[in-house]
Amino acid sequence: MSSTPHPAFDLSFRSYAEIGAPNRHDFVQLVLPLHGQLLLEIDGKQGKVDAQQGVVIPANTWHAQHSRVANHSIIVDVDAAAVEQGSWGRLLERPYAALGPGARKLIEYLGIMEGQQALTPAVIHGWTPLLLDTLLQTPPQVRSRLAALLARVQAEPGLPWSTLSMARFANLSVSRLHALFREEMDTSPHAWLQQQRIRRACDLLAGSDVSIAEIALAAGFSEQSALTRAMRDSIDATPAAYRRQRRENRSKTQ
Numbered sequence: 001m002s003s004t005p006h007p008a009f010d011l012s013f014r015s016y017a018e019i020g021a022p023n024r025h026d027f028v029q030l031v032l033p034l035h036g037q038l039l040l041e042i043d044g045k046q047g048k049v050d051a052q053q054g055v056v057i058p059a060n061t062w063h064a065q066h067s068r069v070a071n072h073s074i075i076v077d078v079d080a081a082a083v084e085q086g087s088w089g090r091l092l093e094r095p096y097a098a099l100g101p102g103a104r105k106l107i108e109y110l111g112i113m114e115g116q117q118a119l120t121p122a123v124i125h126g127w128t129p130l131l132l133d134t135l136l137q138t139p140p141q142v143r144s145r146l147a148a149l150l151a152r153v154q155a156e157p158g159l160p161w162s163t164l165s166m167a168r169f170a171n172l173s174v175s176r177l178h179a180l181f182r183e184e185m186d187t188s189p190h191a192w193l194q195q196q197r198i199r200r201a202c203d204l205l206a207g208s209d210v211s212i213a214e215i216a217l218a219a220g221f222s223e224q225s226a227l228t229r230a231m232r233d234s235i236d237a238t239p240a241a242y243r244r245q246r247r248e249n250r251s252k253t254q
Helices: 080-085 086-094 101-115 121-135 142-155 164-170 173-183 188-208 212-218 224-235 239-252
Strands: 011-016 027-035 038-042 045-049 052-058 063-066 072-079 096-098
Touching: 011 086, 011 121, 027 038, 027 045, 027 080, 027 086, 038 052, 045 052, 052 224, 072 080, 072 101, 072 121, 080 086, 101 121, 121 142, 142 164, 142 173, 142 188, 164 212, 173 188, 188 212, 188 224, 188 239, 212 224, 212 239, 224 239
Parallel strands: none
Antiparallel strands: 011 072, 027 052, 027 072, 038 045, 038 063, 052 096
16 A cells, blocks of 8 residues: 555536636646636647546646536546655646546535535545546545445435444455554444434434434434434433523523
8 A cells, every 4th residue: 555645635516607717726736627618728729628528737727717518527636746756646647637536426415415505524534535536547445445434324324324324335355454443543334324324313302303213313323313323332422401401591692
């Protein structure tokens, strides 16, 4: 496994219309269309990107982009120094990068998360290194796959996750998944999953009037009693007591 760290990054969503003044910046920028088409001019050379092709704009390079059709793109700004020092520098060798099935699915997934207003820092930080691995057309690094798994589970902990399904999602053996969780998180996959479900239940208890039974199911527990046992073991409070305490605290601060 490569020991090269993943570069620092920032992520946003943008749509373009008429061409603006050329600009440049001191970071590498990836433009990955969710839909539509963009026309670009990079250092005087023209090109286009769409659902099948993205572009990598080197740091300190004059560029401009515009479109005559409806469009929406993921923009990933990547620290230039980290890119140049690591294997990620290979991205700069071919500015227009074909978006294969793996990259396309990752792009579409992030678009879905944006549409559902479910883009958390965990989702973004899990998605980005896995995308970079995929764009390089190399097998995703193990820790990239783990980061993507963590982001996916945190986005929807109520799905019927199990240690086996988590291992399959990350394309790891169950034993390797257990080892990585111990190395990276000092816990087991099951214990970590349980905490994500409790966290989601607590968020719903504090921020909604949904019944406790419904919250238990939405958070991934088989029934209300399972949620009650889990919360007692974890935070020494029942769902009803937790909801009551949060409401009392909120009323005191109003």
